[in-house]
Amino acid sequence: MFAENKLTENMEEIQAFLLKERDKVLSDAEWRFRMRGYGYNLRRTDGGIEVARLPQNKVLGTFEM
Incomplete structure (x- = not known):
């Protein structure tokens, strides 16, 4: 899927993208x-x-938060 405007299957890149987006929301x-x-x-x-x-x-995978 897309993370930071590029297609990727790399879970580390996806996790970084998800956590960056998590910082932008309240819940x-x-x-x-x-x-x-x-x-x-x-x-x-x-x-x-x-x-x-x-x-x-x-x-795609699982990560701890």
């Missing part, structure tokens, strides 16, 4: 909504934040 709900606009579905799990690509909902 987790707003952040998840905003990321859906970029084509990412975020879900909290016991292991951290699970990141999936939309519309297939293919899991």
Whole structure:
């Protein structure tokens, strides 16, 4: 998916993008909504934040927050 205007599958780049965008919003709900606009579905799990690509909902990875 796209992170910082480039197509990437690199989870480190995606995580950096997601965290940078998280700093711009006030709540987790707003952040998840905003990321859906970029084509990412975020879900909290016991292991951290699970990141999936939309519309297939293919899991790209998980990171701790």
